[in-house]
Amino acid sequence: MLKGVAASPGIEIGKVYILQKPVIEINQNSITPEKIPLELKRLINALEVSKSQLAKIRDRAEKELGAEKARIFEAHLMILEDAVLLDAFTDMIKTQHITAENALTRVINEYVETFEAMPDEYLRERAADIKDIGERLVKNVLGIPIQSLTDLSEEVIIIAKDLTPSDTAQLNKEKVIAFAADMGGPTSHTAIMARSLEIPAVVGLGDFSLQAKDGDTVIIDGNKGAVILNPGEEDLQKYRKLRYDYQQYIKELKELKELPAVTADQLRRVEMSANIGTPKDCEGANANGAEGVGLYRTEFLYMDRSSLPSEEEQYEAYKAAVEAMAPNPVIIRTLDIGGDKKLPYLDMPDELNPFLGWRAIRMCLDRTEILKAQLKAILRAGCHGRVRIMYPMISGVHEVRRANAILNEAREELEREGKAYDLNVQVGIMIEIPSAAITADILAKEVDFFSIGTNDLIQYTLAVDRMNERISCLYEPLHPAVLRLIKNVIDASHRAGIWTGMCGEMAGDPQATPILLGMGLDEFSMSASSIPRVKEIIRSLTYPQAQDLARQALALENPDEIRKLALSLEQTL
Amino acid sequence: MIKKEIVITNKTGLHARPAAQFVQTAGKFKSSIQLIKDDKTMNAKSIVSVLSGGIGKGTKLTMVTDGEDEEAALETLAELIESNFDE
Numbered sequence: 001m002l003k004g005v006a007a008s009p010g011i012e013i014g015k016v017y018i019l020q021k022p023v024i025e026i027n028q029n030s031i032t033p034e035k036i037p038l039e040l041k042r043l044i045n046a047l048e049v050s051k052s053q054l055a056k057i058r059d060r061a062e063k064e065l066g067a068e069k070a071r072i073f074e075a076h077l078m079i080l081e082d083a084v085l086l087d088a089f090t091d092m093i094k095t096q097h098i099t100a101e102n103a104l105t106r107v108i109n110e111y112v113e114t115f116e117a118m119p120d121e122y123l124r125e126r127a128a129d130i131k132d133i134g135e136r137l138v139k140n141v142l143g144i145p146i147q148s149l150t151d152l153s154e155e156v157i158i159i160a161k162d163l164t165p166s167d168t169a170q171l172n173k174e175k176v177i178a179f180a181a182d183m184g185g186p187t188s189h190t191a192i193m194a195r196s197l198e199i200p201a202v203v204g205l206g207d208f209s210l211q212a213k214d215g216d217t218v219i220i221d222g223n224k225g226a227v228i229l230n231p232g233e234e235d236l237q238k239y240r241k242l243r244y245d246y247q248q249y250i251k252e253l254k255e256l257k258e259l260p261a262v263t264a265d266q267l268r269r270v271e272m273s274a275n276i277g278t279p280k281d282c283e284g285a286n287a288n289g290a291e292g293v294g295l296y297r298t299e300f301l302y303m304d305r306s307s308l309p310s311e312e313e314q315y316e317a318y319k320a321a322v323e324a325m326a327p328n329p330v331i332i333r334t335l336d337i338g339g340d341k342k343l344p345y346l347d348m349p350d351e352l353n354p355f356l357g358w359r360a361i362r363m364c365l366d367r368t369e370i371l372k373a374q375l376k377a378i379l380r381a382g383c384h385g386r387v388r389i390m391y392p393m394i395s396g397v398h399e400v401r402r403a404n405a406i407l408n409e410a411r412e413e414l415e416r417e418g419k420a421y422d423l424n425v426q427v428g429i430m431i432e433i434p435s436a437a438i439t440a441d442i443l444a445k446e447v448d449f450f451s452i453g454t455n456d457l458i459q460y461t462l463a464v465d466r467m468n469e470r471i472s473c474l475y476e477p478l479h480p481a482v483l484r485l486i487k488n489v490i491d492a493s494h495r496a497g498i499w500t501g502m503c504g505e506m507a508g509d510p511q512a513t514p515i516l517l518g519m520g521l522d523e524f525s526m527s528a529s530s531i532p533r534v535k536e537i538i539r540s541l542t543y544p545q546a547q548d549l550a551r552q553a554l555a556l557e558n559p560d561e562i563r564k565l566a567l568s569l570e571q572t573l
Numbered sequence: 574m575i576k577k578e579i580v581i582t583n584k585t586g587l588h589a590r591p592a593a594q595f596v597q598t599a600g601k602f603k604s605s606i607q608l609i610k611d612d613k614t615m616n617a618k619s620i621v622s623v624l625s626g627g628i629g630k631g632t633k634l635t636m637v638t639d640g641e642d643e644e645a646a647l648e649t650l651a652e653l654i655e656s657n658f659d660e
Contacts (some may be wrong), residue, residue, distance in 0.1 A: 075593055075620070084619035105609050122588055126624060251641060304630065305657060306584050316659070 002205055005184070006225030007191035010250075012178035013173025013236065016216040016229075017156035018209065019167065024138060026105050030097040039093050043100040046140040051080050053136065053146070054166070060171040069193065072129070072165050076512040079133055085111075101141045102498035108134030113517040125185065132164035135292060137487050149176065156217050161209045168193035178220040178225050182209050194222075202227050253532050257289035261524070261535045263517070267543035270517065270536055273331075273525035275503055279317055284528040289535070292328035294451065294525020295503035296321055297389075298374070299337055306537030307345050311373045318381035326385030331429065331451065331503075331525075334371060334403075336360045336392040355459070360393035365402050375410040390451060394429040394436050400446045430503070432456035437485040444496035450489055451525070454504025458482055477506045481514070483554055490520045501525055511566040513537045518550025574639040577647055580631070581658035591658040593650070596620045598653055604640025608651065612648035 008211055030334035056072035079085065085107070087540075092103035108130060115127035122294060148159070149170045158171070158179040168190050171179070179198060184190045194201035200222030212218060212229055219228040219239045223246070225505030228235055262269040273294030285293060301309050301317055309317075322330050338359025342348050346367070351357040364371035381387055391403050404427065414421045431437050432453035440450065458477055459466055466475040476482070493500040502522030506512050508526025513534050516524070524534060549569060553562045583591055599606045599617040606617035610632060616622040617636070629636065640645040 028624075078593060078620050079597070082619050082621050084616050084622045111625065114625050120586075120588075120627060120629055122585075123624065126588075130621070158578070305583060306655075373581055404605070 002208055003223050004180070004202045004206075004227065005191075005204035005464035007184065007203045008194035008199060008201040009199075009246075009570060010178070010220075010222045011200070011239060011246050012157060012200050012220045012222075013243065014157040014177050014218065014220075014445055016212045016214055016218050017152065017158050018212060018214050019149070019158050019163065020134075021161060022144065024142065024144065026102050026138075028102060029099075031099060033097065036094055036097070039098075039100045039103075041143050042538060043089055043093065046100065046104075046137050047080055047086075050133070051077060051138045053140075054080065056476075057166050057169055059400060064173075065169065065193065066195070069169070073169065074135055076129065076166070088297065099445065099475055100485055101138050104134060104137050104141065104251050108137075120485050121185065126185070127528060128162065128190075132166055135164070136166070140455070149506070152176065156514035159209050159218070159222055160210045163190045165190065165193065167196075169258070171197065171199075173197055176220065180205055180208060180218070182207060185367075195530060196253075209399070218549055221321075227358055228559040231493050244359075256532050256535060256539075259289075259535070259539065261291075261538045263541055263543045263546065264347045264539060265378060265542040265544075268517065268546075270521065270538065271501070271523040271556065272531050273503075273523055274528040274531065275502070276321065276528075277527055278318035280530070284322055285325070288326075288528040288531040290328070290528055290531055291512060292386075293321065294501050294507075294523055296330055296332045298333060299341065300336060300344055302335060303341075305345075308370060308373070309376045314374060314377035316328050317381050318387065319384050320376055322381045322385035322387055325465050329386040329388055329426075331388040331390050331428070331501075332381075333390045333392055334361065334374055334378075335364055338363045355456075355465075361391050361399055361403060365399065365406075368406050371403070371405050372410050372413070375407050376414055376419075376421075378411060378429060379414060379421035380419055381421050381426060382425050387422060388426040388428060388449070390428045390430055392430045392453070393432065393456075394443070395433045396435060397442055397446060400429060400443060402473050406447070431500075432460070432504075434461050435484065437461075437489050440489040441495070442491035444492050444498055447497075447498065449499050449501065451501040451503045451523075452486060452489055452501060454482070454486075456481055457485065457504065458506075461485060476559040477509065478515075478553070478559045478566065480559070480562070483519075483562070486516070487519050487550075487554060490522075494520060508534060510537055511563065514541055514546050514569055515562075515566060517541065517543075518546035518553075531536050575643050575647055576635055576637040577651055579636055579651055581628055581632050581634065581654060582630065583598060583654075584630060586630045586632065588627070592620060592623050592628075593655060594658060595650065596623055598645070599650060602638070602640070602642050602646035602649075604643045604646045605637045606639075606646055607637045609635040609637065626630050630652055 027151055054073055058070050061073055062070035077571045088107045089103050092107055105317055111130045112127045116122055119125050152172060152175040155175055155177050158176055160181050161180045162183040179201050182205050191203060200220050202220055202225050215228055219231050219450050261272045271291050273292045275295040276293050277297050278298050284513050292444035303315060313315055318332060337343055378387055378389055394400055426448035428447050428449035428451060430453045431450050436443060462474060462476045462479060464471055466472055490500045499522040502521055503525040507524045508530035510533055553565055556562050581587060585591055587595055596618060608617050610614040610626055615626040
């Protein structure tokens with residue numbers, strides 16, 4: 001077995017097809033000055049031929065892989081039209097008196113070396129793009145045909161020293177069931193392409209392509225990043241089973257995606273949502289069957305820049321997320337910055353106790369212009385789907401009322417400006433401070449929903465800084481105090497006729513799922529990849545079973561017992 | 574000839590799509606446009622030149638434009654960089 005880099009998940013067993021890269025001999029002799037115009041003409045010809053080949057590859061990639069993936073060939077075409085590169089080629093021919101292929105190779109190698117020496121991984125991998133283009137140009141100068149992977153007659157596993165992006169884009173998914181390459185890393189184009197083709201791939205395998213021959217049998221384990229050449233009967237059997245299990249798992253995930261998060265007895269239906277940081281995350285949310293966004297952290301819009309984002313810029317970002325999730329709702333949390341997360345362009349003082357300091361809604365209620373611009377952007381984005389507003393770090397009712405007053409000002413301003421906005425936006429608060437959890441009955445009168453932020457709620461309730469390693473064992477989501485607060489919040493919300501979600505890490509913790517379900521939590525919001533597992537647990541329980549478990553958990557005295565109870569149930573599922 | 578100090582603030586830096594967008598925008602102007610990072614000079618109209626500069630987030634650059642539309646070029650490209658390429 002040979003270990004490499006897991007580039008694309010899945011397991012396949014099949015016949016080897018070696019992708020040959022002919023070694024091209026470059027004539028190093030100098031040419032006479034009168035041959036220079038001819039060499040220049042050969043160069044220009046090769047550039048033109050390459051451009052038309054790449055345009056075809058781009059079109060094919062666009063059809064098979066989507067516009068996003070086709071973009072790299074757009075970049076290749078740009079490189080072929082690059083004036084600096086063209087000058088370098090022609091200068092080399094003119095001043096060194098060498099052939100076009102020789103000049104191309106020398107200039108390309110120079111750039112490949114420059115890129116390979118870069119500290120940034122992304123740029124290092126661009127060396128592969130330059131090499132890909134260079135090889136194409138040299139072959140076209142010399143009239144060497146370029147091996148095509150489009151017309152394979154049987155199912156194969158491609159093994160190559162390096163798969164260039166243009167090779168990968170031409171792979172026929174019907175015939176190429178997996179591939180392995182000597183070169184490449186997890187973020188190389190090759191890996192990205194393999195993932196979008198959804199075929200298993202392992203890269204970074206040393207000299208594997210020299211060990212394998214056409215017709216050999218090979219196992220590709222794209223989950224673990226391993227390959228086995230000419231496996232024995234034992235390995236074959238083992239991997240046939242692994243392949244089957246994996247295919248079943250993917251099938252189940254896909255089936256689960258379409259199913260609701262409802263208990264086995266159909267008595268209780270909850271909502272599964274995803275936490276996102278940027279509109280791009282909506283793709284993963286939808287792929288995992290999220291029924292909405294339970295927490296859109298807007299902080300990224302404000303970070304890594306030198307001034308506040310404009311209302312317009314925010315509107316565009318929120319609109320993108322709202323459109324991606326429509327008709328499902330997106331809960332947008334207003335700016336949660338301060339404490340340890342600072343913005344260089346806001347004058348934020350150093351604090352002795354940042355987590356108990358001037359942060360989130362506290363800062364926004366002092367700098368109301370920041371909050372108002374954000375609220376206006378959210379209200380406007382509501383026209384493109386469904387949005388909900390959520391204020392973070394609420395400690396008492398006065399903050400909710402003041403924030404809502406600013407929300408009203410935002411509506412009035414939009415009205416005056418004649419901008420379209422959503423008239424029926426639900427407004428909720430995060431419950432992450434114990435005072436808010438304890439007075440949930442009071443707060444419930446002011447809002448449409450609660451969302452429990454367990455990370456901070458646990459930290460504040462237990463007085464534990466979970467980043468502090470010496471006391472991290474005290475950070476206990478299943479502490480009776482935490483469970484009682486959660487129960488109090490859910491009950492208070494239901495009595496007031498509103499609903500409660502949870503967007504902290506606890507919502508995605510399979511051990512906590514049955515207890516939270518039993519306590520009556522209405523919405524679970526977590527990182528998208530956790531959704532299938534949590535949904536599976538909910539679908540396997542009856543509601544009375546979960547309620548019973550929650551009652552038992554609430555009656556226990558210490559977290560260890562509660563954990564044991566949760567585990568015992570998990571094992572029977 | 575005019576110049577301006579700029580700081581790259583977008584997440585990916587002048588790589589990938591932002592680099593392509595920057596070079597394509599630069600290509601629309603007649604003036605020569607250069608980016609100077611420490612002792613290295615890059616041609617803003619060349620994708621390989623810009624990429625080989627390894628311009629990551631936080632890089633400080635001097636942008637120099639020279640030609641009949643030098644002011645428009647400097648302003649447009651500085652704005653593009655300040656907009657963080659909509660990342």
